[in-house]
Amino acid sequence: AQSVAQPEDQVNVxxxxxxxxxxxxxxxxxxxxxxxxxxxxxxLQFLLKYITGDNLVKGSYGFEAEFNKSQTSFxxxxxxxxxxDSALYFCAVSRNSGYSTLTFGKGxxxxxxx
Amino acid sequence: xxxxxxxxxxxxAKRGQDVALRCxxxxxxxxxxxxxxALGQGPEFLTYFQNEAQLDKSxxxxxxxxAERPEGSVSTLKIQRTQxxxxxxxxxxxxxxxxxxxxxxxxxxxxxxLSIL
Numbered sequence: 379a380q381s382v383a384q385p386e387d388q389v390n391v392x393x394x395x396x397x398x399x400x401x402x403x404x405x406x407x408x409x410x411x412x413x414x415x416x417x418x419x420x421x422l423q424f425l426l427k428y429i430t431g432d433n434l435v436k437g438s439y440g441f442e443a444e445f446n447k448s449q450t451s452f453x454x455x456x457x458x459x460x461x462x463d464s465a466l467y468f469c470a471v472s473r474n475s476g477y478s479t480l481t482f483g484k485g486x487x488x489x490x491x492x
Numbered sequence: 493x494x495x496x497x498x499x500x501x502x503x504x505a506k507r508g509q510d511v512a513l514r515c516x517x518x519x520x521x522x523x524x525x526x527x528x529x530a531l532g533q534g535p536e537f538l539t540y541f542q543n544e545a546q547l548d549k550s551x552x553x554x555x556x557x558x559a560e561r562p563e564g565s566v567s568t569l570k571i572q573r574t575q576x577x578x579x580x581x582x583x584x585x586x587x588x589x590x591x592x593x594x595x596x597x598x599x600x601x602x603x604x605x606l607s608i609l
Contacts, residue, residue: 382534410595421496421583421600422535429595468534478587478595479525479548482534 380405380471384483391459392491399454399486401469410472411452412480413443415465422468428452439463459490494518496601498584504607505574513569513604517586524567525598526559527583535583541567571606579608 381404391397403409410429414422426437433445443454452469466485472478497516505511517524523542527535528551537551543564552559556574561567571578585598 412595412597414600419602419605421498421602422585424597424599427595427597470534472595478523478589478598479537479540480527480535480598481537484532484534 380473380481382469382471382481382483384467384469384486386486387484388487388489390489390491393461394458397454397456397459397463397488397490399467399469399488401452401454401483402450403452403469403471404450405471405473407473409450409452410478411443411445412470412472413437413441413452413454414468414470414482416468416485417465425454425467459488461490461492464488464490496584496586496599498582498601498604500604501602502605502607504609506609507574507576509574510570510572511574511606513571513582513606515567515569515584515586515601517565517567517584518599519565521586521588521599523587523589523598524561525585525587526567526569527585528553529581529583529603531580538569538582574606574608576608579606581605 383402412427413425428445436442469483470480526538529535540548541561556572558570581603583603585600587596587598589596
């Protein structure tokens with residue numbers, strides 16, 4: 379079975395500072411990893427994915443994520459946070475064969491203060 | 493618009509009533525997924541369609557839940573004899589993948605918020 383852990387319910391950061399939202403995963407075989415963002419009363423929006431290749435993945439809105447196989451982590455990062463980045467962030471893992479049913483973490487609320 | 497469309501956005505029903513939730517995926521997307529998102533939780537997988545074929549319904553919580561996609565485009569999630577524990581946001585997602593390629597991003601609708609009184 380595959381699983382995702384997001385150890386922080388909430389992350390607080392000041393605007394302009396770097397941010398990190400943590401994610402660890404468990405899956406048999408090679409992982410396919412995703413980050414999604416959810417704004418209030420909206421569906422999930424895709425930010426970025428890791429399939430294979432470079433461990434540093436760049437995505438939408440200046441976000442990036444670092445895949446670390448030895449630590450089974452896929453932390454989301456951004457060099458300089460914006461107030462508009464405040465939202466709920468979900469990490470997800472997919473199994474590496476067949477169709478890509480996603481298993482999500484419970485989410486991390488990111489609050490960026492002015 | 494070109495995104496995934498779900499209707500209704502909000503649905504209130506009395507316990508014991510049947511409800512039907514609609515999903516209109518992005519045109520040309522082969523794969524369609526339904527997820528259930530309880531308050532304060534991440535989405536949980538319910539069922540998966542590849543075109544009109546329902547290939548995985550392992551996440552459906554009971555036989556009161558039924559989904560169909562008869563022509564390989566629009567999908568309907570039906571819940572019979574609703575219970576209070578069915579209250580959640582139901583999300584539909586579609587993707588281009590046909591099941592034999594590496595995973596493609598899923599595109600989500602805004603969901604249907606179902607409240608059972």
